[in-house]
Amino acid sequence: MGQQGATTTARPLRADAARNREKLLSAAREMFDEAGTDASLEEIARRAGVGVGTLYRNFPTRIELIEAVYRHNVDELCASGARLAESLEPRAAFEAWLLEFVAYAGSKRGLAGALRSALGDDASHVFADVHDRLTSSGDALLHAAQADGGIRDDVETMDVLRAVSGVCMAAPDWRDPAKTQRALRIVLDGLRYRPAD
Amino acid sequence: MGQQGATTTARPLRADAARNREKLLSAAREMFDEAGTDASLEEIARRAGVGVGTLYRNFPTRIELIEAVYRHNVDELCASGARLAESLEPRAAFEAWLLEFVAYAGSKRGLAGALRSALGDDASHVFADVHDRLTSSGDALLHAAQADGGIRDDVETMDVLRAVSGVCMAAPDWRDPAKTQRALRIVLDGLRYRPAD
DNA sequence: TGCGTAACCGGAGGCGGCCTCCGTATAGTT
DNA sequence: AACTATACGGAGGCCGCCTCCGGTTACGCA
Structure with missing residues (x-):
């Protein structure tokens, strides 16, 4: 799942370098999850089994690491969408x-905040x-479900995501999967209702 | 403008202590303004001409200092309201x-954010x-203006404040007084319009 | 297969911020 | 004036940030 999107046209990373980059990313994701976006970078390196250097x-700056993790999460979410569709x-x-989006929204909570405050309004890109x-990832799933008749036609992906993330943000302890799932259930059921046409 | 609200029923501070507390508060306010809510505490102490101890x-924890500054700003805003009324x-x-609220909203931007993320949802108090x-401070001014006929009757303080802070938040560089004032002007003019009754 | 080198690794080290602790100073009291 | 509760302040230990460079390794080439 390519990690260097459109940024560099440079030569691909050397094998060990790529490995280390991946280890760092996953260590960072863990730590950001546990300790928020200002977790210790040295600890992240340590946990990745890699020197701080x-x-x-x-990731020359903390914010670049955060951004990478953020993107990485989105990547996984999209990939998982394709997998689920099959x-x-x-x-x-x-x-x-x-359901997976909820987990993502959890991490996003801190990440998006840190990004916004660090990049100012240049974060728009x-x-x-x-x-x-x-x-586009959500559309594929949603449209299929709509065509299949399982979900009402008068909603769009972003409507749903907004509703869902609204539920999570509002819930004080969104980390408790049981509670969030119950809340989410309400939204999901709402999606099945079909307005009289 | 008591600073120890409902927390302590203790004896009043010694004279020098009160002085220092005040110096710290105003130094903190400056620094938070310039460098955000994670400005160096040592630098704040230094600028206040006081030891870190x-x-x-x-303020045993950073968040307590932030909260104090936040409250302090609100205090001033309210006091200034009374003064302006006269x-x-x-x-x-x-x-x-x-206009003063705009300045306050600027500082609030960082402060409220830091409070929320640090206190979680215990910040509600x-x-x-x-x-x-x-x-209550805004009501006094607004109602007087409404009674006087200068401002339409169908708005409430919080409506106005929301509109105003919305303007500021939306404006990328709310620190430029000229631009914010121009934006603010629009809201102010809106307030003079009287719906046909 | 073996060699040369560009690419990469990693951690020591300098800096600065966090927070605690305690010897010293002073406001307020009698 | 003397006494004491209260407050001061900064040295010091710890930790995280980031840089720098001597050592290591993967990969192309003969």
């Missing part, structure tokens, strides 16, 4: 995807990019 | 007060308190 070479029937796939990929 | 004695005619007073004081 390597961390700083890959293994489940349309509505179930869409619902499962939303990141958000626009993410928005697009999320939309 | 003194800072930590008054020295200007009703509508002008209200408008002037809104702070916000409720602030909300109340803001409302």
Whole structure:
């Protein structure tokens, strides 16, 4: 799942370098999850089994690491969308995807905040990019489910995502999967209702 | 403008202690303005002409300092409201007060954010308190202006404040007084319009 | 297969911020 | 004036940030 999108046209990373970059990314994701976006970078490097130097070479500034993790999460979410579309029937796939989106929204909470405050309003490029990929990935699932008749026709992906993330943000302890799932259930059921046409 | 609200029933501070506390508060306000809410505490102490020990004695944790500054700003805003009510005619007073609110909203930007993310949702007590004081202070000015006929009757303080802060937040560089004033002007003019009754 | 080198690794080290602790100073009291 | 509760302030230990460079390794080439 390509990690260097449109940024560099440079020569591909050397094998060990690529490995380390991946280890850093996943360590960072763990730590940001546990300790928020101002977790210790040295600890991240340590946990990745890598020297700090390597961390700083890959991500010269903290914000770049955060951004990479953020993008990485979105990547996974999209990939998982494609996977779900193949293994489940349309509505179930869409619902499962939303469930994963909740987890993503959790991490996004801190990440998006840190990005915004660090990049100021230059953060728009990141958000626009993410928005697009999320939309197109969600559209595929949603439209399939709609065509299949499992979900009402008068909603769009972003409507749903907004509703869902609204539920999470509003819930004080969105980390408790049981509670969020119950809340999410309400939205999901709402999606099945079909207005009289 | 008591600074120890409902927390301590303790003996009043010694004279020098009170002085230092005040110096710290104003230094903190400066620094938070310039460098955001994670400005160096040592630098704040330095700028206040006080040892770090003194800072930590008054505000054991960074978040307590932030909260104090936040409250302090609100205090000033309310006090200034009362002052304006005496020295200007009703509508002008209200408008002037809104202008000051903009400055406050600027600082609030960072402060409120830091509070929310640090206190989680236990921050509600702070916000409720602030909300109340803001409302009652604004009401006095607004109602006077409405009675005087300078401002339409069908708005409430919080409507106005929301509109105003919306303007500021939306404006990329709300720190430029000229631009914010121009934006603010639009809201102010809107307030003079009287719907046909 | 073996060699040369560009690419990469990693951690020591300098800096600055966080917070604590305690010897010293002073406001307020009698 | 003397006494004491209260407050001051900065040295010091710790930790995280980031840079820099001597050592290591993957990869192309013969």
